[in-house]
Amino acid sequence: MRITLIALLCCAGWLQAAFESGGVSIDFSLYGPKKVQPAGENLLAHGSFEGAEVTLSGGSGPGQWxxxxxxxxxxxxxxxxxxxxxxxxxxxxxxxxxxxxxxxxxxxxxxxxxxxxxxxxxxxxxxxxxxxxxxxxxxxxxxxxxxxxxxxxxxxxxxxxxxxxxxxxxxxxxxxxxxxxxxxxxxxxxxxxxxxxxxxxxxxxxxxxxxxxxxxxxxxxxxxxxxxxxxxxxELSSGIEVRLHPAQELDQLYALGEGLPGSLNFTFQCEGELQRKALQLLVALPPGFTLVDQRDLNPLLDSTTLPDGGTLCRFNLQRFPKVAFKDCYLHHAAAILVKSSHTASDRLYPAQYWLEDGDWQGTKKNFNFQIISAVQAERPKRFRSAAMVGHEFTYTAGGAGNQA
Structure with a gap:
């Protein structure tokens, strides 16, 4: 039986933080834009506002504020x-x-x-x-x-x-x-x-x-x-980037309710021309964490046991349309459901994810799981985020719906 689960999907970063499904612990002291010093020719005129000729009430021509x-x-x-x-x-x-x-x-x-x-x-x-x-x-x-x-x-x-x-x-x-x-x-x-x-x-x-x-x-x-x-x-980046929402922009910490599954959502961006032969998403889960289900757009290819007792899961990304790789929008996300046998504590469990396509391998990215106490409450029969209505993730197994 196919079960439809409602995903909390938001395009804007600040909404993603507010409505992320599964639960995310946010430390905003770690969140902020990249502090990068410009290197190269500055194409924007008068960005330092120096000189007597500079004004903020110029005309509509280029180079005028x-x-x-x-x-x-x-x-x-x-x-x-x-x-x-x-x-x-x-x-x-x-x-x-x-x-x-x-x-x-x-x-x-x-x-x-x-x-x-x-x-x-x-x-x-x-x-x-x-x-x-x-x-x-x-x-x-x-x-x-x-x-x-x-x-x-x-x-x-x-x-x-x-x-x-x-x-x-x-x-x-x-x-x-x-x-x-x-x-x-x-x-x-x-x-x-x-x-x-x-x-x-x-x-x-x-x-x-x-x-x-x-x-x-x-x-x-x-x-x-x-x-x-x-x-x-x-310069345009080569290859395809992947990121976990919204943990990559925040503190890299995914908080999973004790005894409950949580949805991990991965989005993509390709700055150049998209080329993919057998694109795969790899997720290395720590010991004590298991894959419950996955979205039908990213079917599981195989899972193997890692030396530390964790699990390496490979997912096929070939079903995603090309538009899914142009911007990091959550309604084009690859989604998986995971669950842990650990009890709630302050301990962090490191995990990784990355992309592979033939002999090409993307950068491995790290994040942490933390198990928190589950809140007991009656589950609504159907819930949609007020921020974005109409996007649903269809998972493949009946067991996922029974545990969500």
């Missing part, structure tokens, strides 16, 4: 008209010399907290600077790294308070002369700190893209300072 504030909501509401004018008047985007990360200057995005008392309930406010960079179209995908430094603070307000970085990838239509996106706009959110912090975002740009449009938007009320913004071309 432009900025504006925006009140989100219906434009035909008369009561908001005067408040919009207050936001435009009081919000600021300027170059300052106080405490830059490097050099003499940095950019300041300022949305004062006095706006909180001018309109209630306070609508969403964003204050942003933008710049687009022209790039040479390529027949193949290309890769860039955007790095920047931030500091600042958020004022208390009953609306979203964050720094969001948007990256749009565009191509001009020869028929209309207008730009159209070649990929969905990437959005990354950051929390501001009083001290300077370095962030880095890797961008995989589709073939034919002609420009990248970057926007740094402060949502809510607060102060945001930006400096040392750089865009540097990168």
């Amino acid at each position: 432009r900025g504006h504030a925006h009140v989100h909501g219906a434009t035909n509401v008369p009561e908001l008209a005067s408040f919009r004018q207050e936001v435009l008047t009081k919000s600021q985007r300027r170059i300052v010399s106080e405490n830059p990360a490097a050099g003499q200057n940095c950019a300041a995005i300022l949305t004062p907290e006095t706006l909180r008392e001018l309109f209630k309930p306070l609508p969403m406010i964003s204050n942003k600077i933008s710049q687009f960079v022209a790039i040479t179209p390529s027949e193949q995908a290309s890769k860039y790294r955007l790095s920047f430094q931030t500091r600042g603070r958020h004022y208390q307000a009953p609306i979203l308070s964050t720094l969001s970085v948007f990256v749009a990838m565009d191509k001009k239509s020869p028929e209309t002369g207008r730009y159209a996106q070649t990929k969905e706009t990437a959005q990354h959110r950051f929390t501001l700190d009083n001290e300077w912090q370095t962030h880095s975002i890797e961008l995989l740009v589709p073939p034919g893209s002609e420009r990248l449009d970057f926007t740094f938007a402060l949502y809510g009320l607060g102060e945001c300072y930006l400096d040392e913004i750089a865009l540097v071309a990168q």
Whole structure:
């Protein structure tokens, strides 16, 4: 009998952390963007905000910073008209010399907290600077790294308070002369700190893209300072990457309920042209852990006993469509169910996973299991995540459903 289990599937990283199936212990002190210093030519102009000619109110041409504030909501509401004018008047985007990360200057995005008392309930406010960079179209995908430094603070307000970085990838239509996106706009959110912090975002740009449009938007009320913004071309990675969600982005710890199975979800990304002959996912389980079931898209090929008493499981990935290897989306994940005979404790049990395809072997990646006490509660007959409805994992054996 085939049993359908509902997977908690979310595309965005912050939702994955909140809704991960099976249980994950999160130590956010270990979570953060890669701190990478740019190496190579900086394709983004005036990212250090130095020189008397640099301004944040330039035109729409390449290499010029432009900025504006925006009140989100219906434009035909008369009561908001005067408040919009207050936001435009009081919000600021300027170059300052106080405490830059490097050099003499940095950019300041300022949305004062006095706006909180001018309109209630306070609508969403964003204050942003933008710049687009022209790039040479390529027949193949290309890769860039955007790095920047931030500091600042958020004022208390009953609306979203964050720094969001948007990256749009565009191509001009020869028929209309207008730009159209070649990929969905990437959005990354950051929390501001009083001290300077370095962030880095890797961008995989589709073939034919002609420009990248970057926007740094402060949502809510607060102060945001930006400096040392750089865009540097990168080499595409070879082979196919695999990662365990969301443990790879967090603390590499998967918490498994005592006596209960848990779902491990693996996603993939191939930056270059996808080539696979007999692609396999290998998972090395520690002693005391057993495979209960697997998704029908990643059938088990074989399992062997390791010298330490653990189990090495091989799964076939040839059934996955090509689109599954373009971005790390959970609805294209390979999923397995595992269970442990260990009791709850603070002990960590190391495990590994990696990819193989013929004579090629990907990098082995480590994570840890920890057994925690199970919470006794009535299991709902059917549950779907509020974040994403409609994606289900179909497992192969009836036993999995009886134990979940």
